[in-house]
Amino acid sequence: MLQVAREKEQFLSAYEALQRNVLPPEPAWLRETRQRALTRFEDLHFPTTRDEDWKYTSVAPIVETPFQPILDGAPDLPEADAARLTRVRALAPDARGWTQLVIVDGRVAPNLSSLPVRRDGLVVAGLSEAVQTQEAAVESHLARYARYETNAFTAINTALIRDGAVVYVPDGYIVEEPIHVVFIATSREAPTVVHPRTLVITGTGSQAVVIETYVSAQDAHVFSNAVTELVLGDGSVLSHYRLMLEGPSAYHVATTQVHQACDSAYTSYSIAMGARLARNDLNVLLDGEGADCTLNGLYVATGTQHVDHHTSIDHAVPHGTSRQLYKGVLDGRGRAVFNGMIRVRPGAQKSDAHQINRNLLLSEQAIVDTKPQLEILADDVRCTHGAAIGQLDDDMLFYARSRGMGEQTARGLLTYGFAAELIERIAIQTLRERLAQLLMSALRTGWEAKVRP
Amino acid sequence: MLEIRNLHVRVDRQEILKGVDLSVKPGEVHAVMGPNGSGKSTLAQVLAGHPAYTVTEGKVLFEGRNLLEMPPEARAREGVFLAFQYPVEIPGVANAYFLKAGLNEIRAHRGLPELDAIEFLQLLRERMRFVEMDQAMANRPVNEGFSGGEKKRNEILQMAILEPRLAILDETDSGLDIDALRVVANGINTMRHPERAMLLVTHYQRVLNYVTPDYVHVLLGGRIALSGGKGLALELEAKGYDWVKDEGPVPVAAEGGS
Ligand SMILES: Nc1ncnc2c1ncn2[C@@H]1O[C@H](COP(=O)(O)OP(=O)(O)O)[C@@H](O)[C@H]1O
């Protein structure tokens, strides 16, 4: 118990400091939300491998590190990280018309962002600014979906909300160009913790593309504890890219909570190629009839990286459709976990759920634990799932080598081929090409990635 | 150019080839015939370096060098090409990219500069016209969803681009309609060259109506049981393979190295 108290101490004192010295006066609803989350946090404990949902992922390295909260204000980007930012920008080399919202060490960096956007009711703004200007949507939606009652990481993120991104798309509005939210963690002397927060609300019949990118400096010893809430109104369409490209010393724990109303369509592209330890929870509630979600995931773990994905689809009402394809590439001593929960509630008839997880092991030391979990409480449903773990195919390797390719080239090519199914689903061409390159450099095959000759 | 001596090969502890002797000189076309299961593909795969086959005895010299100790990519770079009986599908990898990656490594080995994207596309377009292949197939994943005939054309396309010194075509003619057969045969005839040798592995003589071999060999009982000129193919077509057994081993057609 004492041990537990010590683990939480640093977060509790961060709360004190934030309240005392940093936060501007804020609306009562937000103050109360914080306090509720903090109270829950005090009662909760950080998960251990004895918790079923955390069986294969130990967060001990996180809870045992004395992370410093970042309380200073001006988010100057140190020289060393400017290069990193250039690389982030390279994610979208011809991002003409994209709205960029850049958050450095937990604070919006206005000089790096094209903000605020307010046109025809569309809002793209920093969270602290949106709270101050009292965007009504923020009050009605913030912290209403991601459950801080049961998850210590979400609870402390909520208690320590400081800044982040807010996107509000009004009814019927179609945002043509992507909105790119970039969270950057810089390198500091002591280990630091940030609590990124994103809220996206799409009004009835609206459409948007939102990209969240998480990066950190090469040597940044940072813990990113991110929470994203996506709220889709009736018939709205949201494409959501989540690019987790943190540096090799980073820890990343994230919850993405999606709430879908009638006939809404949500497509997720979750790419995880970074961090020493990453845990991504993606929870989708199909709460209106005819809602449709497609979850695409690609993760890479090499060296001693550990990456854990938990998805949960809750078919709460009839006529919901869910499609999931997650693929993983593991090399070295990389370790991956995939856990996909599909829940169909009583009465959610005609639910249609499909889930696939495929893993490619490039080394004998790499490990994957994959587990589908089905909880089907309605009778008229279609539900399929599959999981596979395999190696590169010997016949394919021989075929490639018989055409003159060296073994490294052949392995790189086939690995790319395995991941291509997902990469090619990415509709934004610049992003697709960049991710193909990142994948190849993540695998360090020396094979220069090009999708097409 | 190619010298096979007393080659014994096992798969799964079963001996498939039991002392094959064969000698091929530059410019020659040899047909290797034999019933299903006689080991024709085993011979072809061993020459290309498939790791599943174990050579227990004998040797293979290519241009005077020990072929058996080279990895498959080294054989390809030295100029050995195998058109697979069952071309392999590679999901997610564009046909054109696959070919370019192979060609450029072969060129690098030969001290030639890499082809850039534009030069390669030009070459590819031209050779695709030559095998009458739809240009759109360049961007489709390697062999995935190709019909049987398209796969065989794709093998000929690869041969035309890689320009090997020794081409081994394993049943490239089988299962083809008459149009595809004409294209494949035309590909083979056009590639015939005084500096290039070909090994046509087939169990039908049909393709030999279009391509005239210099020698015909029968692989039976794990050995070359009979060798002859182009007329032997017709004889096999008329009489089947059973009578060959009674003839006993016959000296191979060409003797001596190249
Ligand atoms: N990779 C393999 N694994 C196991 N058995 C094989 C393999 N390849 C060939 N064989 C066996 O070797 C024999 C010869 O096959 P193959 O070389 O394909 O003959 P052909 O091409 O003349 O039809 C057959 O009995 C076949 O079952």
Ligand SMILES: [Mg+2]
């Ligand atoms: Mg065969």
